[in-house]
Amino acid sequence: MHNKTSYLIIRLALGLSMFGHGLVRMPKLQEFSEGLVTSFENSMLPELLTVPFSYVLPIAELIFGLGVLLGLFTRISAIAIGIVLLSLVFGSTLVENWGAITAQFIHIGFVAYIIHxxxxxxxxxxNVIHKN
Known part of the structure; x- marks a missing residue:
């Protein structure tokens, strides 16, 4: 019982965080994209890759965050969030944003817990979908 309750709390925390990140960025998607592109203009990452990523990121956060939040395709959604977070860690290193990596690692720890x-x-x- 306690394991299931702990799991639910961690799943909800990760889901709310990722869903919230995507949700607040959707209405200002172009502004978010421009800000991200600007922050990477002095990195080795070409704008050709940064621009599409900046538009896909909030959508991925929203969709996969909602999946984890609802417990819908939980494992797949958590793996997808893990991939997103790994790309964010890589991006943070390219712009030497070492402070952001701490939060990303905490999220990755939640992802690992959810998957494991x-x-x-x-x-x-x-559980409703897979009920026999």
Missing amino acids: HVKDNSYAID
């Missing part, structure tokens, strides 16, 4: 303990994912839409 998916058997404790009791309060989730996944």
